[in-house]
Amino acid sequence: MKDIDEIRNRLKNKNKKNSNKSYSIKNLKSSKFLKPFLYKFLITLVLVLAVLVVTKTNDKYKAIIKQNVYDKNFSFATINNLYTKYLGSVLPFKDLKLFKDETQTTFDEKLKYSEANKYLDGVKLTVEKNYLVPIQESGMVVFQGEKEGYGNIVIIQQINGVDLWYGNLQNINVELYDYVEKGKLLGEAKGTNLYLVYQKDGEYVDYKEYIKEN
Numbered sequence: 001m002k003d004i005d006e007i008r009n010r011l012k013n014k015n016k017k018n019s020n021k022s023y024s025i026k027n028l029k030s031s032k033f034l035k036p037f038l039y040k041f042l043i044t045l046v047l048v049l050a051v052l053v054v055t056k057t058n059d060k061y062k063a064i065i066k067q068n069v070y071d072k073n074f075s076f077a078t079i080n081n082l083y084t085k086y087l088g089s090v091l092p093f094k095d096l097k098l099f100k101d102e103t104q105t106t107f108d109e110k111l112k113y114s115e116a117n118k119y120l121d122g123v124k125l126t127v128e129k130n131y132l133v134p135i136q137e138s139g140m141v142v143f144q145g146e147k148e149g150y151g152n153i154v155i156i157q158q159i160n161g162v163d164l165w166y167g168n169l170q171n172i173n174v175e176l177y178d179y180v181e182k183g184k185l186l187g188e189a190k191g192t193n194l195y196l197v198y199q200k201d202g203e204y205v206d207y208k209e210y211i212k213e214n
Contacts, residue, residue, distance in 0.1 A: 007107050008132060011171050011188060107185040109134040113194070116211060120149050122165065122197030123207040131189040136164060136210070138182045141174050150195050154186060162210070167195030 111134060113125035139158035147153050150167030154174065157163050172187035174180055198205045 004132060007185065008130070008188070011132070011173055011185065107132070107134070108183040109185075110183065111136060111211065113211075116207075119195060120197070121199075121204045122167075122195060123211065125194045125196065125211075126192055127189050127194050129192050131192075131194060133166060133169065133186040133189055133194060135180050135182055135184050135186050137162070139164075139180065141176055141178045141180060144172065144174075144176050150197070151190065153195075156180060161200060162205070163199040164210075165195070165197035165199070167197070168193050 113127050115126035117124050137158040137160055139156040142157045143155035152169045153165050153167040155163055155165050168190050169187045170190045173185045198207050198210050
């Protein structure tokens with residue numbers, strides 16, 4: 001219980017501070033990060049140019065890319081996961097752990113609730129007051145803001161192809177386009193209610209099969 005209280009205090013303190021932290025240039029040794037960063041940048045640039053050339057010169061491939069990227073629910077989380085696996089973090093300094101978050105190091109939890117009831121397009125979970133919300137599945141944060149009926153929400157595009165909305169949050173511990181890991185701290189539920197909505201291929205899906213494992 002003491003550990004949870006400590007994590008909650010860290011989370012609140014983190015959200016009180018301005019997010020634009022400064023890091024000493026002394027901690028950045030160019031020989032350690034510049035070459036890997038340029039290497040990743042060149043690979044990404046080559047891939048982007050290759051896609052642009054193909055779509056410009058070949059209508060068949062252009063139609064395929066349009067169908068899979070624009071017409072379907074494109075999985076940015078899966079692409080990011082593959083990129084990170086083989087090339088490391090998209091951020092050049094993240095691999096050097098300059099952005100290490102202490103709240104992530106000791107928090108590794110599963111979803112806990114006392115009651116689950118249908119709510120709008122998803123489910124309303126009854127949780128402890130100011131419950132620390134764990135991330136159910138790894139993925140990428142694709143939305144953060146207000147939605148009617150759900151309050152302050154975070155949407156994570158999970159690597160399993162499901163978009164999960166977390167609603168009624170405060171003291172959020174992630175930022176837009178972060179790649180987040182399963183079990184880590186998302187934020188704090190406001191009061192005793194946590195809203196979850198599961199969406200796959202643009203359709204809302206039954207929440208029961210996703211929360212029963214927890």
